[in-house]
Amino acid sequence: MHQASEHIGAIAAALARAQADLTNPEKTLTAQIRSPFLRDDDRTFRYASLASGLDIVRKTLSQQEIATIQTTRVEQVTGHIHLTTLLAHSSGEWISSDWPVCAARDIEAPHRMGAALTYARRYALFALVGIAGEDDLDAPDTAAGSPAPPNLKASPGKGALNRAPVLRPGESAALREQLLRQLEALPASTDLLSWAMASLPLKNSLQEPDARHVEAAYQAKLEDAGRAQAEQTADLGDAASLPAAPAADAEAALQPTLPEAGLAYPKEPSRKRSKAHLLFVREQPCLVCQQTPCDAHHLKFAQARALGRKVSDEFTVPLCRAHHQELHQHGNERAWWANLQIAPLPVAQELWAASPVHDPANVAVSAASLAANLDSEAAG
Numbered sequence: 001m002h003q004a005s006e007h008i009g010a011i012a013a014a015l016a017r018a019q020a021d022l023t024n025p026e027k028t029l030t031a032q033i034r035s036p037f038l039r040d041d042d043r044t045f046r047y048a049s050l051a052s053g054l055d056i057v058r059k060t061l062s063q064q065e066i067a068t069i070q071t072t073r074v075e076q077v078t079g080h081i082h083l084t085t086l087l088a089h090s091s092g093e094w095i096s097s098d099w100p101v102c103a104a105r106d107i108e109a110p111h112r113m114g115a116a117l118t119y120a121r122r123y124a125l126f127a128l129v130g131i132a133g134e135d136d137l138d139a140p141d142t143a144a145g146s147p148a149p150p151n152l153k154a155s156p157g158k159g160a161l162n163r164a165p166v167l168r169p170g171e172s173a174a175l176r177e178q179l180l181r182q183l184e185a186l187p188a189s190t191d192l193l194s195w196a197m198a199s200l201p202l203k204n205s206l207q208e209p210d211a212r213h214v215e216a217a218y219q220a221k222l223e224d225a226g227r228a229q230a231e232q233t234a235d236l237g238d239a240a241s242l243p244a245a246p247a248a249d250a251e252a253a254l255q256p257t258l259p260e261a262g263l264a265y266p267k268e269p270s271r272k273r274s275k276a277h278l279l280f281v282r283e284q285p286c287l288v289c290q291q292t293p294c295d296a297h298h299l300k301f302a303q304a305r306a307l308g309r310k311v312s313d314e315f316t317v318p319l320c321r322a323h324h325q326e327l328h329q330h331g332n333e334r335a336w337w338a339n340l341q342i343a344p345l346p347v348a349q350e351l352w353a354a355s356p357v358h359d360p361a362n363v364a365v366s367a368a369s370l371a372a373n374l375d376s377e378a379a380g
Helices: 009-021 050-062 104-108 110-129 169-185 192-204 208-239 247-254 275-282 321-330 333-340 344-353 360-379
Strands: 002-004 029-033 043-047 066-074 080-089 094-103 295-298 316-319
Touching: 009 050, 009 066, 009 080, 009 094, 009 110, 050 066, 050 110, 066 110, 080 104, 080 110, 094 104, 094 110, 104 110, 169 192, 169 208, 192 208, 192 344, 208 344, 275 295, 275 316, 275 344, 295 321, 316 321, 316 344, 321 333
Parallel strands: none
Antiparallel strands: 002 094, 029 043, 066 080, 080 094, 295 316
């Protein structure tokens, strides 16, 4: 924030004379900006040290009776450390700027606070007197000799996404082993869906081979849990005098029976429809950003295309409205999920396994509702 005395005529004239003699300090130091994305290269730039800039500024400004003063204070409202840079003229006129440096809690890390303060002092002073102490990153200075050819990169294709930075191979392998150990240690009764949703951001940061390894292990764990649940259901059925029909069979009984057409090819499996399951999916957080509420998105590649028919409701996953629209605009659903490094099918299967549609009580209610509707239609 810029501040000044009531009148600045004298200091402005003195500063103008000083700026005629000021020169940019020599850029003798080099800094590197590391990119968080593997696809982008690191960037370097040259800059001048605070000491070299102060030598030039003090010598030139003192000839025009201008003093430089830099002080710090703690802003009580925000809890941030602020740097005030003041140019004071012998006439009593002054110009100052205020620069937020860092949070006051960084005092516990003196090295970090000192680096931020040095950075702020250099930028604030150089900006106030009108000199440049570093390269322009938008148009960096070229080294002596012929300029290097531009580094041309293909622009991202349609639907390219900004996802979390991917770990380096060593870090990715270590995280992969950690996730595999967690998955292996999960008991059979554990809610695998909760683990998958919690571990999804970590899995998305893995290298592609490591991510596939984790997905395969999760799929195997999911299948083992399904077999264990089926065996438990079978044991309970054998123990009962009148075994109840499985929930899936009860739900299938609600579907109207069609006469056999005697086709030469095997009949396509029925495509399940369940409003209760779609509502259950909408209540889950988005697979991409973990936000709610969500839409129930049908995975088109889960089943063969059929004219005017969506895939079965068992192949649905939660997506927030923004990512749902983005997926449809992308056009290539498999590529969209691959860009995010998300395997939606295992999540859809886990959601279907945990869906309330498998509760016999819900199936009984649905059967009663269907019978009531049929009776009312017959009476009409």
